[in-house]
Amino acid sequence: MADDFDAIVVGAGMAGSSAALRLAKGGTNVLLLERGAEPGVKNLSGGILWGNDLAELLPNWQQEMPLERHLVRKRFGVLTAESAISFDFEDATWNRAPYVAHSVLRARTDAWLAHQAEAAGATLVSSVPVERLAWEGTTVRGVVQGGETMTAPVTILADGTNSRLALGTPIRPSPRLSEDATELGTKEVYRLDPKLLEARFGVGAGEGHAEEWVLGIYPPGVMAGGFLYTNRDTVSLGVIANLRSLFDAKVAAHDLVEQLKQHPAIARRIEGAELVEYGAKLISSGWASRPRAFHGDGWMVAGDAAGFVFSNGIVIQGMNYAIRTGIEAAETALAAREAHNASASRLGEYTRRLEDRGILADFRDFEGMDRVKWNPRFYTAYPKFATELFRGLFGESGGPKQHARRLVRRAQKAAGVPTTALLRDGWQTLQEL
Ligand SMILES: Cc1cc2nc3c(=O)[nH]c(=O)nc-3n(C[C@H](O)[C@H](O)[C@H](O)COP(=O)(O)OP(=O)(O)OC[C@H]3O[C@@H](n4cnc5c(N)ncnc54)[C@H](O)[C@@H]3O)c2cc1C
Known part of the structure; x- marks a missing residue:
């Protein structure tokens, strides 16, 4: 029996809508399903969008997408109860078109992107919380919702973090996230x-x-x-x-x-x-959050559902990976359609593309980042150390002047930071960052 669609995409976030848009532009009969009443209403980012991958799908995206402001300055620092230590990075190249990054509100951008996919020919259906993938043995044959199965040779899972459809299945055998x-x-x-x-x-x-x-x-x-x-x-x-x-x-x-x-x-x-x-x-986020595989018989997983959020304490980037992986999944689905073959070995092209594009390396090479980022000293002892040090360096106590090395030692003592820990954490951060 013929399938209902050439491809089904679950989730109209940045990953799903990018995939559906590319598929529709490639002449595919694609169904894009979204659980929210309108794409974007369920989505949340900080959010700074490093969105230049969109140019591949929509050359005029910077003029047409409902963006907020283009980024000209980034400040990074540490806050303690009563102080703030920061440095600013300002770059004139960021203030020239085409801009490198924009602030966004997802309710606006995601609705716009999903409707671009619709305008290109995708069938967008909102208010549809897909219940589960339709498994036939190890093959995904489509999706199930309200007792009805919709079939397609390829299903792209782009339902975001904590993907209910993947947890407890061969994609993510564990029933919950760590x-x-x-x-x-x-x-x-x-x-x-x-x-x-x-x-x-x-x-x-x-x-x-x-x-x-x-x-x-x-x-x-x-x-x-x-x-x-x-x-x-x-x-x-x-x-x-x-x-x-x-x-x-x-x-x-x-x-x-x-x-x-x-x-x-x-x-x-x-x-x-x-x-x-x-x-x-x-x-x-990160390599530890990846699924067991990124593809299998009849399925691929893109964006947050695959753990593609890069977060190292200095930047958080997920929307750009969502767009890129959505496009790569769609390119793979187009080739699979051409070959009339959506087996795991054919869809393996997706994982190869992620490798060739350096996406997997971005996560694999920074696997140790979580150890550095989630070190309790960075949130208690080091902020206190830095505050004490800068109070000494920039302030005037009325007492005798102190050499910087004494101020460092005094700040270490006040914050309870042994030199060995300082050197070890500093070295490890330099290795992993
Ligand atoms: C607080 C915060 C700040 C962030 N800041 C940034 C930032 O500044 N820059 C950046 O690049 N990234 C940032 N991120 C990460 C970024 O938001 C994600 O990486 C990005 O949203 C991933 O897009 P996605 O399409 O994969 O998933 P999502 O945006 O989560 O989209 C998934 C879609 O699937 C739908 N869905 C889920 N389940 C179903 C279902 N069963 N049936 C139908 N539809 C379903 C959802 O409603 C949603 O529309 C931030 C994230 C958070 C939480």
Whole structure:
């Protein structure tokens, strides 16, 4: 019996819509299923989009997509209870078209991208929470929803982190994600008059400012980073925390942003702004979060569902990998259609493409990053050490002047940082970063 579609894509996020768009442009009868009432409503990013892979699908994406601001400056630093230590990176090349990165709000961008796929010929159906994959032995024959099976030779799983459809199947045999390799992102969006926003953040019209912080503001044991991104007339403020550390320290997730926004360095910049949106989402990043395989008989897995979020404490990038892996899955499905063969060996082209593009290396080569990133000293002892040191270096106590080496020793003592730990952690960070 003939299949209902040439390909089925589950999830209209960046990965799924990119895949469906490429498939539709390749003349494929593709079904794109989304559980949200509209693509994007369920999705959440910080979010800075390094989206130039989109140019392959939509050459004018920078003019047409509902983007917020193009990034001109990135600030990185450490917050402790009463201080902020940071450095800014500003690059004139970032302020020229084609821009390297944009702040985005996913409810807008994802709806737009999904509708581009629809305009190219994909069948987009929203409000459809796919219940499970239709397995026939080790082959995926399509998807099941509401007791109905929709079939296709190829199904692309792009249903994001914590993929319900993959967990407990040959794709991810374990029925749940590991708490150690999982982060929880919480985010609030504040409305701010664009002129006031530009004055507060020192940017011009259309220009954007991004900042990411190691957060030494929480009770000991909580390992978390914060972000603040400027949008057109809003500011996105959020925290990404190691899930295990929240359980262990018994800290409620909703307190994280609450505490961050009261920090003096943050509070004055969102003063008077109105909360308009909030959300939370899991992130399962890095090599440890990969599925058992990226392809099999009749299936491929792309984007967050495959663990393709690069997060090393300095950057978090997942949307670019979602777009790229969505495109690679679609290219593979097009070739499989041509060959009338969607077996695991044919769809192995997808994994080869991920390898050739250097995507797998991006994750494999940074496998040790989690060990560095989730070192409790980075969230308690080192922020305290840095604060003590900079108070000594930049301040004036009225007492005798101290050599920098004495200030370092004094800060180490105050923060309880032995030299051996400092050298070991510094060396390991240099190796893994
Ligand atoms: C707090 C936070 C900050 C982040 N910041 C950044 C950033 O600044 N830059 C960056 O590049 N990345 C960032 N990321 C990561 C980025 O959001 C993800 O990598 C990206 O969204 C992955 O896209 P995706 O299409 O794979 O998955 P998703 O965006 O999660 O999309 C999956 C889609 O599948 C749908 N779906 C799920 N299950 C089903 C089902 N059963 N049936 C039908 N549909 C289903 C969902 O509704 C959703 O639309 C951040 C993530 C978080 C949580």
